Amino acid sequence: MKVLFVCAGGMSSAIVVNALKKEAEKQGVAMEAEAVGTPSVEDEIRNGWNLVLVAPQVRHRFDSVKAIADEAGIPCEAIAPRSYTPMAGPTLYQQVKEYIK
Amino acid sequence: MNSFVDFLDRRFSGPMARLAEQRHLSAIRDGVISALPFIIIGSFFLIIAFPPLPQGWEITKWCADHAAQILIPYRMTMYIMSLYVAFGIGYSLSKSYKMDPLSGGQVAVAALLLSIVPEVTKDFGFVIPMADLGGAGLFVTMVVSLLSVEVLRFCKAKNVTIKMPSSVPDSVSRSFEALIPVALVIGIMTIITVVFGVDLHSLMGKLVSPIVTAGDSYLGVLIPVFFTTFFWAFGIHGIAIVGTVARPIWEVYLTGNAAAVADGASKLPYIAPETFYQWFIWIGGSGSTLGLVIAMAFVMRSKYVKAVGRSSLLPGLFNINEPVIFGAPIVLNPLLMIPFIISPLVLATVAYIATDIGLVTPTSVMPPWTLPAPIGAYLSTGGDWRAVVLALVNIAISFFIYLPFLKIYDLKMLAEEKTDGKTDAALNQSGTTESF
Known part of the structure; x- marks a missing residue:
């Protein structure tokens, strides 16, 4: 399972990425996740990601990110504001879970 | 209050955020951002050419004698x-x-x-x-x-x-x-x-030139400060929006100040490059939240507020505050939105006056924004220790502005935690939607 996080510069998502990874480890699921800024999505998207998650603070760019994801045939979801904290690993995991193959 | 907040989000901040995504504005934004590494590294040669060391030292003299050569990477x-x-x-x-x-x-x-x-x-x-x-x-x-x-x-x-x-x-x-x-x-x-x-x-x-003059005035500082936190209060990346429009002007100020330093001028022309906002106002991130996070972690009593404060402390030191903005939450939380907007306006006022009357050297160097504010303030002013004092004073001011509002929020959360035994579950879910 590979999840690509998208925020403004890839900085804040890194914190949330760690929360998700920790929860996945707890559940015994192999999870790869990385954070990038919106300008890098287009270059990054073809690198084998299974899911794209867009941070709440760049939700005004959600449509443009989704368009890129759609073109690559990868599901794209917005992260709820409440799930975007270091403590929200479990809620975030719930959101990601259904995409685990 | 809630319907008013909702109205602002739908009618105002949302559409404006989408406007900033316009193709040409985005191209300018990304183009300017792509040059930042060169500006950051180039500007550091100003510190090397004019090191913040006693005038009498040999190394200071050597640097002064070789300033023109040391500044070549900056010039290029x-x-x-x-x-x-x-x-x-x-x-x-x-x-x-x-x-x-x-x-x-x-x-x-x-x-x-x-x-x-x-x-x-x-x-x-x-x-x-x-x-x-x-x-x-x-x-x-x-x-x-x-x-x-x-x-x-x-x-x-x-x-x-x-x-x-x-x-x-x-x-x-x-x-x-x-x-x-x-x-x-x-x-x-x-x-x-x-x-x-x-x-x-x-x-x-x-x-x-009218825009360049206006943007460096007191009002010209308050307006971008207000809009940055206004957008963040709705959970939208404020600097990403405001910076799209304002950053070219901020770069004019920064490069103007840097050129003055390189030429050995005693007075720098501009007060408010982006670095001014970064090191004196956005301490801990947009909304000057380092003071808030310190108060949450060390003064408050509610388990939830404390936990968010502690987990946000380290990122906050490096000016990353999404954890507290979405965790506290500040977003769409009228109680915390108020100090989140007021506090930066007050810090901007203090910093503007301090810089304007010459208590603190204007900024001319651009350190990476993830440095702790006192260090960034020191480097950005070319090594002015008074900038460190200003950064620390501003952290204290924001602490006291957030305190009364936070206290009310803390009591509210405390009461909820007492009646509602599901504190731990709430902690895990970070679910506070019920509270606002």
């Missing part, structure tokens, strides 16, 4: 930043049109260079006045970069290109395709600059 990066920005804007705009980004970047650079008339000197032959490629040339850069890529696009859309037979290799035919649009851009720019002798740089300078 930050001092001519428009050259880098032109390529970045041309690249980004072409990419957004799904055209060859390399051609876009190159044609933008050509257009910028052709806005300048080289001078002939006896010793050096042809010479480009480097200042035209600096911060002051940024507005010309923005306009000609966008227009030259539009010419490329026009030619492509109208099929005004030299078509090669399909047997010709792709890279060869692409270079031919670019011939006509490149000729058009070069032709237009040559007619403007050489044939008509129009000096775009002085023309644009006159045009934007």
